[in-house]
Amino acid sequence: MGTQQRRAREKEALRQDILDAARELFVKEGYENVSMRRVAEKIEYSPTTIYLYFEDKASLLYAICEETFAKLAKRMEAITRDSQDPIEALRAGCRAYVDFGLKNPNHYKVTFINHPQHPRDDQRHLKEASMGMKAYGNLRAAVEACIRAKKFRQTNVEAVTQLIWAGEHGITSLLITMPNFPWVKKSELIDLMISTLIDGLRA
């Protein structure tokens, strides 16, 4: 009777163990530098066992990214909701995005910078999209609020959202991938980016 449920539960538990082990290794050492054998070793199973739970290495990564993404989306949602002024909401959301990236550089890398795109696997590409769409949707809502409140000269919601995303991403990714570059004070640079974009958009 309940045996099937118990088995399903045990399977799910191992799936989570794999995910936990992989996440820790990926985040600590980077996706490319972690082999399936290392993940297997960590959970004390044979390497091939992982393939009973995940299609391949990339799937393992995507599963982790989806989790992480949910966290980011949730955080951004909370931040933008708790703010009155739409401009300040947008500013806070942007700041949260960049901070999140800098605090989880390897996650950010595999999700937005490196993400190994399989040749001719469009299915997976859509999955990625759906994963990021939530965070993007949040940003979009914040931008829409600003436009609705007639705070911006530009009225193309999509274009402005993408513009701001690109700005955030530019700074986040550069700070992550080129840590040895002689940057000015990081937090000032981030604020400058956000302020400059908002000022540039202002009505």
Added chain:
Amino acid sequence: MGTQQRRAREKEALRQDILDAARELFVKEGYENVSMRRVAEKIEYSPTTIYLYFEDKASLLYAICEETFAKLAKRMEAITRDSQDPIEALRAGCRAYVDFGLKNPNHYKVTFINHPQHPRDDQRHLKEASMGMKAYGNLRAAVEACIRAKKFRQTNVEAVTQLIWAGEHGITSLLITMPNFPWVKKSELIDLMISTLIDGLRA
């Protein structure tokens, strides 16, 4: 007498052949998807021969990036020099940067996005920096001209340069790594980024 010179010339010729073969493959298929054996096959030498000319695969890449970078720097220099108004010069330079990235996506990827950073090899990191410094210096000069002409509210040359670089990079890298995303018209997005940043900086 001349034998030594001839040999040196022949060595240099093969070095260039390797570089040419590697560049073509890297640009066409991406650094990660090209093996040393494939490069060797293309030049019809044994794989290990490459190691007589380049320390490792990454060095091969860096050599190619340096070439490409020189081209970008030269182009940007020409563009910013031929312009009268410092703001227009900056705008044109930015546009050239992004266009260059979109036209050489794999080059841009390996140079600014992926660039496989070797663990504990700081020497190489400096080399990278010196490589990019020229293009960065050009941008810096264009920014400095704007500030000198009192066109900008912000007066921190370094911060503004890095800000603009981040903006350019953000849009370039996102357009390259996420080609399936429903972007608004690309050239409009690029122009919007450049204009918004400049407007936001204006005095």
Added chain:
DNA sequence: CCTTTCACTTAACACTGTTAAGTATACTTC
């Protein structure tokens, strides 16, 4: 002509992601 140097190759190492085949164990059915 002999020796040494030089350019290059062969063979191998230690890895990688991934799959096919094999092996116990636990569960179901008689």
Added chain:
DNA sequence: GAAGTATACTTAACAGTGTTAAGTGAAAGG
């Protein structure tokens, strides 16, 4: 309770990777 089957996992292997140590053959120098 015994036989058969499904399940969960492992072993062995494939085809590939970057890279190195050892070996080869020809050209250059004395």
